[in-house]
Amino acid sequence: MTAPTINGTRYPQPIEDLLPAARDLDLPDGEDFPSRNRLMREFRIGAPKAGELLALLKAEATAPPADTAKTTTPDPAAAPAEPEPAAPVAPDPTPAPGITPPEPVEQVAEVGRPDTLATPKPVRPAVVWPVVLLALPAFVAVWSGWVGLGGLTGFGVVHPLPGIADGFSINTAITLPIGVETYGAYALYVWLSGRVPDAARRFAKWSALGSLAVGALGQVAYHLLVAANVTSAPWWITTAVSVLPVAVLGMGAALAHLVRSHD
Incomplete structure (x- = not known):
């Protein structure tokens, strides 16, 4: 006879x-x-059912405990929390359809009121044409002085293309005013333009001042020699004047390199 299972029944x-x-x-x-x-023995069940029952027992043991936290009852005596103020909403700058936005009001300064805003007036650039009038007589004086000093220091007429163009000749004394004064004007422009790197600006500053000083000394030397009826300059003046074309070439190449440099 089959033994009864739980609850007094022998049915599964x-x-x-x-x-x-x-x-x-x-x-x-x-x-x-x-x-x-x-x-299987205790409950008279088969192996599949016993395995399922054992799996449920193990699942209960590994399941996390239920949340036993108690709900905190609010204290009626406590002051109610104030709601946080809402962030201000910026107005939409886009006008609604059919509405024309108002025209901006131009602020005009009142007479006798220095604290009021004034509309700036356009600034007219300074005129530069008087420089031409200043440069013409200076060009004549500087040119004649350098050419005369070049004649006293050995500069003169040469034939640069012998055997090719024997009739072509040039006075090398013109290289002095063209080289020295042109470089001085260009270096002065680079220095005062403010559109070049700092290294180029410093080099242009000092070389421009030096070029203008050399030009002034050349004019002084020429007029002193002519006033003393000297037909040939001393050796030290000849030496200084003869190296000017080479010095101008080197300074011009260096300044052109510094102007294009990004360092």
């Missing part, structure tokens, strides 16, 4: 009814769950 019980009885089984020391064979 569902897993939900067997689970409480499986929790109440006495287990030997060192065991956390009953074995599948014991579940």
Whole structure:
């Protein structure tokens, strides 16, 4: 005769009814769950059902505990929290359809009110044409002085293309005013333009001042020699004047390099 299962019946019980009885089984020391064979013997069930019941017991043991936190009852005596102020909403600059935005009002300064805003008037650039009148007589004086000093220091007429153009000749004395004065004017422009790197601006400043000083000394030397009826300049003046074309070439190449430099 088949022994009855739980609740006095020998019919198979569902897993939900067997689970409480499986929790109440006495287990030997060192065991956390009953074995599948014991579940089969105790409840007269098959191996699949006993395995499912054992899996439910193990799942209950590993499930996290239920949230037992109690809801805090608000203190009626506590002051209610003030709501945070809403962030201001910036107005939409786009006008609504059909509405024409107002024209901006131009601020005009009042007479006798220095604290009021005034509309700036356009500034007219300074005229530069008087420089031409200043440069013409200076050009004549500087040109004649350098050419005369070149004649006293050995500069003169040469034939640069012998055998090619024997009739072509040039007075090398013109290289002095063209080289020295042209470089001085260009270096002065680079210095005062403010549109070049700092290294080029410093080089242009000092070389422009030096070129203008050399030009002034050349004019002084020429007029002193002519006033003293000297037909040939001393050796030290000849030496200084003869190296001017080479010095101008070197300074011009250096300044052109510095102007184009990005360092």
